[in-house]
Amino acid sequence: MNYYIFGHKKPDLDSVVAPIALASFLTQQDQKNGNTDNKYIPAITEDINPETKFVFDKFMLLVPEIVTASSLTPEDKVILVDHNEADQRLDNLNPDQICAVYDHHKVNLSLNQPITLITQTYGSSNTLIWELFKKDSLEINPQTATMMLCAILSDTVGLKSSTTTPIDRLAIDDLAKSAGITDTKFLTLEIFKAKSNLKSISDEQVVTNDYKIFEFSGKKVFIGQIETVEQNELISSRKVGLLNTMAAVKASSGANLLFLAITDILNVNTKLLILSPEESAVAVKAFSTLPQDSIQDIGAKMSRKKDIAPAIEKALA
Ligand SMILES: [Mn+2]
Secondary structure, three states: OEEEEEOOOOOOHHHHHHHHHHHHHHHHHHHHOOOOOOEEEEEEOOOOOHHHHHHHHHOOOOOOEEOOHHHOOOOOEEEEEOOOOHHHOOOOOOHHHEEEEEEOOOOOOOOOOOOEEEEOOOOOHHHHHHHHHHHOOOOOOHHHHHHHHHHHHHHOOOOOOOOOOHHHHHHHHHHHHHHOOOOHHHHHHHHHHHHOOOOOOOHHHHHHOOEEEEEEOOEEEEEEEEEEOOHHHHHHHHHHHHHHHHHHHHHHHOOOEEEEEEEEOOOOEEEEEEOOHHHHHHHHHHHOOOOEOOEEEOOOOOOHHHHHHHHHHHHHO
């Protein structure tokens, strides 16, 4: 049996690494049990972002292949990591092929078949997979440890995100040892810089490189986020272009509301770009601050999943 392991659309580092790590775990687990029938194939839904490219280039790692739904056979099974909701899955994926989910996001699933469902509230899906290795006393090779370490550092914003748990810290210490990496602070800064190198990125990429579409109270809510070390520079030099792009993306995506969160990952702060009075009404209610000149400072909030999306959902309820 072939098992294809996918992260979400618009893959971030966590979503590219988790399929590789889980494939290694499941393969070793099968070997331990004497089971040789299964093949686990890590895959990505779309091309990687600059941050992922930086990490894979730096450590000379192999990026998984892009796999489309049309290239799967009806017999193939699919495992989802780092996501579960339909909107975030590979386009045209037949939900009947999903056999397992390993995730750290809110669960919103409706399937026709029983599945393996493993979720945790950790800061990274790679932390969850690290824990599986540890529980079964299986080995994480140095290459996999390196990419998992980078993914956790990225997903937890260098352990500063509100989503960070003590297990994430344990995982980072352990993986750094396996990877032979002593200076995780320096590595974090390098990853941040790669993530936030905005010069070569168009306004459209700023708005759409990392977005999720949520369904809140019957409304389609697009929340884009850019994590950067140049928040003020980005806003002051490109606000007008970004707002125009946001209007175009809102129209083409059919979203009822569209927000762009510009997150300063060094100073732990997010500013929302506010497109219209519709978004403003919701954001003011959600964050209790006022926008000025289309910018709303929402303070020390960095996690879309934990800090931003739930507040917007509540405001719309
Ligand atoms: Mn993740």
